[in-house]
Amino acid sequence: MELRKYGLFFLLISFIILGCTNQIKEAKDEILTPYELGNQNQTTTYEECIAFYKELASGSSKLNIQNIGITDSGWPLHLVTFNPESEFNFKKLSATKSIVLINNGIHPGEPEGIDASMMLMRDLVYSKIKLPKNTVLTLIPIYNIGGSLNRNTSSRVNQNGPEAYGFRGNALNYDLNRDFIKNDTENAKSFQQLFHLVNPDFFIDTHVSNGADYQYTLTHLYTQEDKLGKPLGALQNQFKKDISTLLKDQGIESTPYVNVFNRNPKEGFSQFYDSSRYSTGYTALFHTPGLMIETHMLKPYAQRVSQTYSFLKTILDYVDQNSKNLKSTRLKHANYWKTKTYYPLTHRIDSSKSKQFLFKGYASEFQESKLAEYQRLKYLQDRPENTVINYYNRFAVEDSVRIPQAFVIKSKYAKIINHLKRNQVILETIEKDTVFEVQVEYIQDYKTSRNPYEGHYYHYQTQTRSKAEEIIFQKGDVIVYTRQNSLRYVMESLEARAPNSFFNWNYFDAILQRKEGFSPYVFEDLAFDLLQEDLILKAKVDSVKRLNPNFKGYPLLNFIFRNSKYLEKDFMRYPIYKIP
Ligand SMILES: [Zn+2]
Structure with missing residues (x-):
């Protein structure tokens, strides 16, 4: 009798414990980012971001976080890797899997990639979204740690949120997106170490753009096709078209990066030339195609984060489906460069090869400035204007060397x-x-x-x-x-x-x-x-x-x-x- 009583008691206790465990598990499922916990106009701090990934990694064998080298801030650079098969040896992985690397917070005042990546990794860890079969996702939570710690509310003067953010210069006031070859910073050296460890097949660097006003939230700056070279150039072009279509299917319109300053892009524009001092220019040197995502600074922060998330997820899915082709083209591409006799040193826009597309912009006019006697450019956001424009994205070799x-x-x-x-x-x-x-x-x-x-x-x-x-x-x-x-x-x-x-x-x-x-x-x-x-x-x-x-x-x-x-x-x- 007594035993039966105790038995009932233990059964009861077991239910309570099991119930608690479920509650803990559910709570873990609900782990939210500071962006989600806030008013959607706030971005994570550096400390919160790293603590978030550490917590995620502690509860999942699919996620790994490691330190790679040091940065000028004194803090180490972090690499976060998601692999559903829990293998994190990159030498082994590169034989069978394609690897995507996302770099966030190179300019910490442009933080949507930081917040979007945290949600994306969380959703992968908890299988809330489709898991990649052939691809491993790696990311740098925040590259410019010194800039991120230098948090302020005023250095992005015209940007529409978030409320507080990091500064563009790093701990030593260098712009890290110019330092990929000259290597003045420890950040750049650690990035190189990390990049060669991971040897990504596709690279993404997240930013915000400010040159003009237009309807799009999302713009993309793929590494220049002619500079990248033929085999991967052609493949990347296909990627770009397909990914833009996949985004369109989700209701997200995107445009090539609007490379103008203080003039209406409806007059047409050329592609930004990302030389090797920039992130995508550097990764292209090692036959890694990729892009900078540039969201538009005047759109609400939540919209920018949400579309960055969709863009990252779409790229991950697409690379996963095209993994074999991407990997084999990279090998072909490396051999293509090895057979060249001359190396192209500089390129110029090939204006004979412009492309036309329907650009969704705004009407604009010049109005009398209130500051002094001159005409200022004013965009009329209540007058959307779709114009077929010339886009110059082909470049020809200008100078080369044997x-x-x-x-x-x-x-x-x-x-x-x-x-x-x-x-x-x-x-x-x-x-x-x-x-x-x-x-x-x-x-x-x-x-x-x-x-x-x-x-x-x-x-x-x-x-x-x-x-x-x-x-x-x-x-x-x-x-x-x-x-x-x-x-x-x-x-x-x-x-x-x-x-x-x-x-x-x-x-x-x-x-x-x-x-x-x-x-x-x-x-x-x-x-x-x-x-x-x-x-x-x-x-x-x-x-x-x-x-x-x-x-x-x-x-x-x-x-x-x-x-x-x-x-x-x-x-x-x-x-x-x-x-x-
Ligand atoms: Zn930027």
Whole structure:
């Protein structure tokens, strides 16, 4: 009797415990983001965001969160991975699965991707939406952690919410979306480490756009097709069309990124050219297609978050269905680049190939400003205007360079070698001191920006001339053969003329200044003797004199000095050598 009584008691207790467990499970199902808990015009803080993912990961074997490197803020960069099969070894995963990487909060004042990603990961973890079969979703919760911690309510002056957000500059006030090659920040170095660990097949970077007013909430900025190159360029174009159609089926209209500033886009516009300093430009160097999602800043925050969520989910589904094709095209694409003889350094808009589409904009007019006597642009949001516009999204190669067989770098340029290593560039170390003939590039001309830009007075329009020379290389110096997967990164960073080369980002400014000079009152006599001995030099001097009767005094002496054996060897001599 007593036992039966106790039995009943235990049964009762069991029900209560089971009931509680169910309640806990249900509560977990309901785990909400700070955005959802708030008034839908508020974005998560950095601390809340990381705590959210940690909580999600603690309750699910499908979600993994790990630290990858450090950022300038002192906090580590996080990588969050969702795989329904609970495998998180990327080497194993890349053999069978396609991998999507979403980067959020590079500009923390543009935070909808941060909030949308949290909801998307939660919905995947709790199987609220269709789970991918062939794809693993990875994301960076907040890339610019320092900027996110620098929370404020005023730095996005014209933006329609959220109420508070992070700042664009990182902990050291760099714009991270210019730092993908020059690498001034720890964030960029950690991103590279993470990017090569994950080796994504598709990349998404989330932003907000501000250049003009129009009806769309959603705009997309895919990496430029001609710059990306043929095999993936064609596939990405198909992706773009299909994904836009899939969004349209959900009632979401989208447009290519509206690349105008302070004028009505109904007059037409061109595609933004995302060079390798930008996120998608950098990922394209490693044969990863992708886009920046740019929502429109004047639309309500909730609408921007909701459409970003739909866009991310649609891309995930689409990549999942096209996983095999994407992966095989990436391999084809890497081989396509390896067979090229010339590398395109710059592109220009090919205006002969414009495309037309119906753009859903607003009428606008110029009105008298109330500030002073001038006309200001005013959009008339009550007058939607659909116009067929010209869109210029095809680019032609403007300047190119022959791809050398290899570059040779002396070990003393350790900073450069470290950048290459971090980017998975295969290096061959010279085993013993060796002399070999290389092509030496001399900087013939370059311009320097008048204003500081992202911590630099960068160079542009760099011109070089080359000369074959025999050089002694020492044990430990490295040879970088170009026919490898990282060919594009190697060419864009090591070719001095490339717009985002290490040279143009000031890594070699020390060679641009002479360390020794001459004393004119003494050199005068030596210069005269030099011209008597060197008739070629004399002919050069005479030809300049004929063109310029004022060619005398210091400029004349300097010309003779610079063309004599007394000029120091390293001046203007680019210390990254080529094996042609
Ligand atoms: Zn942005």
